[in-house]
């Protein structure tokens with residue numbers, strides 16, 4: 001699985017975004033050490049504050065399937081028609097949610113943050129989860 005393929009999986013997931021209120025579609029794709037890919041997209045609610053982010057939906061799907069680690073990379077895509085096209089980075093809550101799954105397996109996944117450049121091509125900024133969420137609180141603290 002190449003980075004480009006993982007990003008394409010995230011973009012595919014965003015096609016199912018339910019975001020009628022923000023009209024801001026987000027896709028997420030999680031890559032695991034057995035090459036499995038699990039995707040998510042944002043799901044909003046008429047009670048606006050109940051929106052679920054794409055990354056959180058993907059982690060919930062993965063953990064509901066029994067996954068408890070093995071997270072090696074994540075791609076997060078933002079929409080082409082919003083903002084300045086800069087790569088979208090996971091919100092603070094999603095960083096914490098991603099950290100739970102990563103820390104369970106002792107990995108520090110690459111987070112491929114993806115936007116859309118002026119020419120329509122992907123703009124990608126790759127950062128480690130530990131850089132997005134330094135000094136994280138996680139399951140190891142409770143063990």
Ligand code: THU
Nearest residue numbers: 022024026042051053054090091
């Ligand atoms: N959103 C995500 O899905 N992931 C993020 O990391 C940032 C924000 C969603 C939530 C909401 O549906 C829309 O983007 C606008 O905030």
